[in-house]
Amino acid sequence: MKAASKKEVILNTAEGLFYQHGFHAVGVKSILNEVGVAPMTMYYHFKSKEVLIIEILKRREMRYFDFIEEAIDKKSDFNYYAKSLIKAHVDWMKTDGFNGCLFLRAKQEYEGVNEEITAMSKDHKTTLLNKIERDIKFFNAPKTLGTQLVLIMEGITSMAQILEMKEVEASAFDLVKSMQADSE
Amino acid sequence: MKAASKKEVILNTAEGLFYQHGFHAVGVKSILNEVGVAPMTMYYHFKSKEVLIIEILKRREMRYFDFIEEAIDKKSDFNYYAKSLIKAHVDWMKTDGFNGCLFLRAKQEYEGVNEEITAMSKDHKTTLLNKIERDIKFFNAPKTLGTQLVLIMEGITSMAQILEMKEVEASAFDLVKSMQADSE
DNA sequence: TTGTTTATTGAACGTTCATTATAATAAATC
DNA sequence: GATTTATTATAATGAACGTTCAATAAACAA
Numbered sequence: 223m224k225a226a227s228k229k230e231v232i233l234n235t236a237e238g239l240f241y242q243h244g245f246h247a248v249g250v251k252s253i254l255n256e257v258g259v260a261p262m263t264m265y266y267h268f269k270s271k272e273v274l275i276i277e278i279l280k281r282r283e284m285r286y287f288d289f290i291e292e293a294i295d296k297k298s299d300f301n302y303y304a305k306s307l308i309k310a311h312v313d314w315m316k317t318d319g320f321n322g323c324l325f326l327r328a329k330q331e332y333e334g335v336n337e338e339i340t341a342m343s344k345d346h347k348t349t350l351l352n353k354i355e356r357d358i359k360f361f362n363a364p365k366t367l368g369t370q371l372v373l374i375m376e377g378i379t380s381m382a383q384i385l386e387m388k389e390v391e392a393s394a395f396d397l398v399k400s401m402q403a404d405s406e
Numbered sequence: 407m408k409a410a411s412k413k414e415v416i417l418n419t420a421e422g423l424f425y426q427h428g429f430h431a432v433g434v435k436s437i438l439n440e441v442g443v444a445p446m447t448m449y450y451h452f453k454s455k456e457v458l459i460i461e462i463l464k465r466r467e468m469r470y471f472d473f474i475e476e477a478i479d480k481k482s483d484f485n486y487y488a489k490s491l492i493k494a495h496v497d498w499m500k501t502d503g504f505n506g507c508l509f510l511r512a513k514q515e516y517e518g519v520n521e522e523i524t525a526m527s528k529d530h531k532t533t534l535l536n537k538i539e540r541d542i543k544f545f546n547a548p549k550t551l552g553t554q555l556v557l558i559m560e561g562i563t564s565m566a567q568i569l570e571m572k573e574v575e576a577s578a579f580d581l582v583k584s585m586q587a588d589s590e
Numbered sequence: 591t592t593g594t595t596t597a598t599t600g601a602a603c604g605t606t607c608a609t610t611a612t613a614a615t616a617a618a619t620c
Numbered sequence: 621g622a623t624t625t626a627t628t629a630t631a632a633t634g635a636a637c638g639t640t641c642a643a644t645a646a647a648c649a650a
Contacts, residue, residue, distance in 0.1 A: 246428060249607065250607080260627065260628050263628080271609090326567065327514065329567065334427075347568040366580060369574070370577045373581065374561060376565050377557035377559075377564070383513065384528055392550070393550060401581070435636075444599045445638090446600095
């Protein structure tokens with residue numbers, strides 16, 4: 223397989239460090255150190271730390287939606303769709319270290335500091351909600367179920383940082399199941 | 407009324423700044439600046455920034471549980487309890503600026519750095535869950551409904567940062583309503 | 591009222607922060 | 621073979637970081 227370019231290694235390493243420790247907590251030097259490159263290598267590809275963060279978020283956004291899109295069941299009914307969506311989100315987190323949502327953290331750390339980062343983070347959530355609302359329209363499910371699904375997904379992300387994933391997963395599926403009960 | 411001591415002012419100001427911008431993003435100097443005191447005034451009362459953070463979290467923990475405790479309805483049935491709990495949590499956030507959960511942020515920023523802060527943050531959530539499970543036992547509600555309620559609360563906290571509170575609130579209450587539907 | 595503790599001050603500490611300068615090469619492309 | 625693109629190492633930048641010094645003011649006790 224093709225060797226990853228330095229730019230890609232920087233993006234991946236920085237994303238991991240930011241996700242684990244936070245944006246302000248991770249210094250540029252610690253990224254350079256872990257990748258094993260000189261400062262100018264990073265500044266050649268990204269003109270600042272904040273630009274690096276923006277590119278990380280862009281990549282992550284695509285990766286997340288690709289992951290979700292190929293995992294959900296849009297062919298059956300709302301019931302199956304909801305379960306497959308929650309399952310996909312849980313699986314995403316399992317590959318990711320259970321440390322919350324990077325977009326939410328970005329928004330919290332850069333609100334009032336960098337408007338582009340703030341906007342991207344907000345957009346990520348509204349894009350998710352819009353996508354779900356579009357999907358479930360196909361099943362003639364009421365639009366309000368979309369917000370409820372996102373709320374459950376956000377609850378999972380949050381609780382996975384504290385409780386066992388098994389327990390979090392179970393209660394999320396219980397909630398989804400009662401959503402259906404409503405529509406019968 | 408009694409004038410607030412410098413110590414209290416430092417605690418309140420720092421809590422506000424930390425909540426708005428994050429722990430690592432807020433420097434000691436900016437706290438001192440906003441309070442209007444010299445460095446040693448802070449270091450006389452708190453031997454380090456991290457000790458200050460610990461005391462802030464302790465106070466917040468008490469304030470939150472006092473607020474919830476006096477707002478919930480433990481006399482009726484699970485239905486009213488759940489609604490009053492969600493309502494209380496929503497009201498708490500309305501007074502607080504909608505910037506997520508300070509304990510979750512503390513855990514994210516100090517995991518692997520300060521174990522006391524990490525532990526306090528985890529404990530905050532498990533204490534909440536235990537309290538709810540104890541409460542709903544009184545209504546003979548299944549224990550698993552406790553995790554579901556916390557999941558909804560966490561979902562609210564997360565989504566309130568992005569969407570209008572009105573919409574978040576509505577979908578949370580919808581979810582609670584379908585929980586009941588299950589037990590009928 | 592004097593002596594002692596408690597609380598507070600402004601300046602300075604050494605370190606780390608993100609970023610740039612300099613200057614020399616490698617590697618890829620034309 | 622010439623030129624652009626990508627990378628190296630070292631050092632320095634000025635600002636901000638958390639923290640401490642030494643002096644003093646205020647509160648309190650004898």
